[in-house]
Amino acid sequence: PHTSTCPSRLCLWSRVLNMFAAPSVEHAASEPASEGSVQKFVWRPRAVEPPVDAPLSSGSPGSSPQTPSTCLVCAGDIEWFSVGRCNHVHCCLLCTLRLRVLCEDVRCPLCTAPREEVIFTRSPRPFESYDPALLLYDSKWGVRYTDVACAKILASLRDL
Numbered sequence: 001p002h003t004s005t006c007p008s009r010l011c012l013w014s015r016v017l018n019m020f021a022a023p024s025v026e027h028a029a030s031e032p033a034s035e036g037s038v039q040k041f042v043w044r045p046r047a048v049e050p051p052v053d054a055p056l057s058s059g060s061p062g063s064s065p066q067t068p069s070t071c072l073v074c075a076g077d078i079e080w081f082s083v084g085r086c087n088h089v090h091c092c093l094l095c096t097l098r099l100r101v102l103c104e105d106v107r108c109p110l111c112t113a114p115r116e117e118v119i120f121t122r123s124p125r126p127f128e129s130y131d132p133a134l135l136l137y138d139s140k141w142g143v144r145y146t147d148v149a150c151a152k153i154l155a156s157l158r159d160l
Helices: 009-019 093-102 148-158
Strands: 022-027 039-044 081-083 118-121 136-138 143-145
Touching: 081 093, 093 118, 093 143, 093 148, 136 148, 143 148
Parallel strands: 118 143
Antiparallel strands: 022 039, 081 118, 136 143
């Protein structure tokens, strides 16, 4: 799992995201604030509203309001979506692999639910609608994908 001692510089994204967290003010004493009272600022993550549980678009990326076109982690355009059991598709292939392989973090970046299985696809749809027998499987990284083009991308990443 992702820890603060992760050796990879790629895990710095979590620290960067914390910079955008919402500050909340807590008073040093339990009594109401008065003039001259000391306030302690505590950073808490902003509440992220998950999307409505609606079927995902099966069209081209970005064609539906339910299908995001920007990665939640790197803010880049998503060509290959990663779909987990939580049905969130807000993370691109590269960021998902960075989290899973380098940081050993298999959680969804949106809801933090464990995503032991991930499917890479260009046209996302609900996780349950995929037939595992029809998907290609990468045993080294524990991911499934819908297209041979994705296999070429994964092979090129291994050679780095």
